[in-house]
Amino acid sequence: MAITPLRVGEKELALGIKRDITARKTAEEALSESEERFRQIFEQNQDAQVILGCGECRVIDANPAAIALFGYSREEFIGMEEADLLGEKVCEKVKTGLKLQGGFSFERVDAVRRDGTKAAVSVRGQVITLRQSTMVLCTVRDLTELIRMEEEARYIQAKLIHANKMTSIGTLASGVAHEINNPNNFILFNSTLLSDAWKDAARILERYYRDNGDFSLGGLPYSEMSEVVPELLSGITDGSRRIKGIVDNLKDFSRKDKAGLEGSFDVNRAVMASVSILSNQIAKYTDSFEVDCAEGLPKVKGSGQKIEQVVINLVLNALHALADKKKRVIVATRQEEGRVFIEVRDEGAGMTRDVLDRVMEPFFTTKADLGGTGLGLSISYSIIKEHGGTLEFDSAPGIGTTARITLPAEAEGLE
Ligand SMILES: Nc1ncnc2c1ncn2[C@@H]1O[C@H](COP(=O)(O)OP(=O)(O)OP(=O)(O)O)[C@@H](O)[C@H]1O
Numbered sequence: 001m002a003i004t005p006l007r008v009g010e011k012e013l014a015l016g017i018k019r020d021i022t023a024r025k026t027a028e029e030a031l032s033e034s035e036e037r038f039r040q041i042f043e044q045n046q047d048a049q050v051i052l053g054c055g056e057c058r059v060i061d062a063n064p065a066a067i068a069l070f071g072y073s074r075e076e077f078i079g080m081e082e083a084d085l086l087g088e089k090v091c092e093k094v095k096t097g098l099k100l101q102g103g104f105s106f107e108r109v110d111a112v113r114r115d116g117t118k119a120a121v122s123v124r125g126q127v128i129t130l131r132q133s134t135m136v137l138c139t140v141r142d143l144t145e146l147i148r149m150e151e152e153a154r155y156i157q158a159k160l161i162h163a164n165k166m167t168s169i170g171t172l173a174s175g176v177a178h179e180i181n182n183p184n185n186f187i188l189f190n191s192t193l194l195s196d197a198w199k200d201a202a203r204i205l206e207r208y209y210r211d212n213g214d215f216s217l218g219g220l221p222y223s224e225m226s227e228v229v230p231e232l233l234s235g236i237t238d239g240s241r242r243i244k245g246i247v248d249n250l251k252d253f254s255r256k257d258k259a260g261l262e263g264s265f266d267v268n269r270a271v272m273a274s275v276s277i278l279s280n281q282i283a284k285y286t287d288s289f290e291v292d293c294a295e296g297l298p299k300v301k302g303s304g305q306k307i308e309q310v311v312i313n314l315v316l317n318a319l320h321a322l323a324d325k326k327k328r329v330i331v332a333t334r335q336e337e338g339r340v341f342i343e344v345r346d347e348g349a350g351m352t353r354d355v356l357d358r359v360m361e362p363f364f365t366t367k368a369d370l371g372g373t374g375l376g377l378s379i380s381y382s383i384i385k386e387h388g389g390t391l392e393f394d395s396a397p398g399i400g401t402t403a404r405i406t407l408p409a410e411a412e413g414l415e
C-alpha cells in the first residue's frame with residue numbers, strides 16, 4: 001500500500017493506493033521453495049556438481065561430492081577457473097553456454113584434482129536459471145571404478161578364452177595322439193623286427209659279398225648299404241620311440257582321471273626331489289643354482305609326483321635359457337594367505353611378448369632344433385589346473401624369467 005499527501009483546493013487529503021500482491025508473494029514463495037529444493041538435491045547428489053557462471057567459466061558453487069572428488073574446500077572452489085578442473089574443451093562449451101539450448105555432454109575427459117592427479121570422468125552441462133541469472137550446472141561422474149571393472153571383465157574374458165583354447169587344443173591333441181598311437185606301434189614293432197632280420201640277413205649277404213664281389217642292393221652297392229641299412233633302421237626305431245614319447249605325454253596332458261589327487265604332499269619335498277632328479281642337468285648348465293625353501297609350509301592337496309613333473313619342466317626350461325654357467329637359477333617356495341607358491345627364477349634369455357603369450361600352447365617350442373617338443377608347459381599347465389592352482393610367467397628379454405606356481409594350501413584340520 002502507498003499513501004501520498006494530496007491537496008484539493010483548501011483541503012489536505014491523503015491518497016492511498018492498495019495493490020493486491022498475493023500473486024507476487026505466492027510466486028516469490030514458490031521460487032524460494034524451488035530454490036531450496038534445488039539446493040537440497042544439489043547438496044545430496046552422489047555425483048559431483050559445480051555451478052558455473054555462464055560465459056565466464058568460474059565456479060559459483062560446488063556440492064560435497066565435488067569437494068570429495070577434486071579435493072578442494074568449498075571456499076577454494078569459489079571463483080576457480082573451470083578450465084583448471086576439467087580442461088579447456090569443457091570450458092569452451094560453458095563459455096558458449098547461453099547458446100547451448102539445453103546442454104552439452106562429454107563421455108570422457110580428465111578431471112584434475114587438487115594434488116595434480118587425474119581422474120577419468122564424464123561431464124554433463126545444463127543451462128539453468130537461478131535468481132534470475134543464467135548459469136551452467138556441470139555434473140561430473142567419476143569413471144575410475146567403472147573403468148577398473150571394465151578392465152577386470154576384459155582380463156577375465158581373455159583368461160576364459162585362453163582356458164577354452166587350451167581345452168579345445170587339448171581335446172584335439174588327445175584325439176590326434178590316439179590316432180597316431182596305433183600306426184606308430186606298427187612302425188616301432190616292425191622296425192625292431194626288421195633290425196633283427198637284417199642282422200641275420202647281413203651275415204648271409206656278407207658271405208655272398210666275399211665270394212662273389214659287390215652287388216646292387218636297392219640301387220646302391222652292397223658295400224655301402226651294409227653300413228647304411230642298420231642306421232636307417234635304427235633311425236626309424238628312434239623316430240618312432242620319439243613319437244611314442246610325445247603321444248604318451250599327450251595322453252598325460254589330456255587325461256581326465258583325477259587319480260592321485262586325493263592325497264596331500266609337502267611342497268618342499270617335491271621341490272627337493274625334482275632338484276635331485278635334475279642334479280646332472282643343473283651341473284651342466286649353471287654354477288649358481290639356489291634353492292630357497294620357506295619353513296612351515298602347509299601341505300597341498302594333490303599329487304606330489306605330478307607337481308615334481310611340473311617343477312622339473314620349469315627348471316629344465318630355466319636351465320635351457322641360460323647363456324652361460326655364471327647365470328643363476330633360483331627355486332623358491334613361500335606361503336601367503338592360504339596359498340603356496342613355487343617360483344623358478346632364471347637369469348636367462350627371457351621371452352618376448354609373442355612367445356610369452358604362447359608358451360602354454362601344446363607343441364609351441366623355440367627349441368625344435370634341440371629336440372624340444374613344446375609339450376613341457378602345456379602338460380604343466382594342465383597338471384596345475386587340476387590341482388586348482390595357477391601357472392604364470394613374468395619375463396623380460398635379456399633379463400630373465402620367473403615362472404610362478406600358485407597352489408591352494410590344504411585347509412587346516414583336514415590333514
Ligand atoms: N624360462 C624360460 N626362459 C625362456 N624361454 C622359455 C622359458 N620357459 C619356456 N620358454 C619358452 O617356451 C617354449 C615352450 O616351453 P615348453 O617347456 O612347453 O617346451 P620346450 O621346452 O620347447 O620343449 P619340451 O617339450 O622339451 O619342454 C620354449 O620353447 C621357450 O621358447
Ligand SMILES: [Mg+2]
Nearest residue numbers: 313317376377
Ligand atoms: Mg620345456
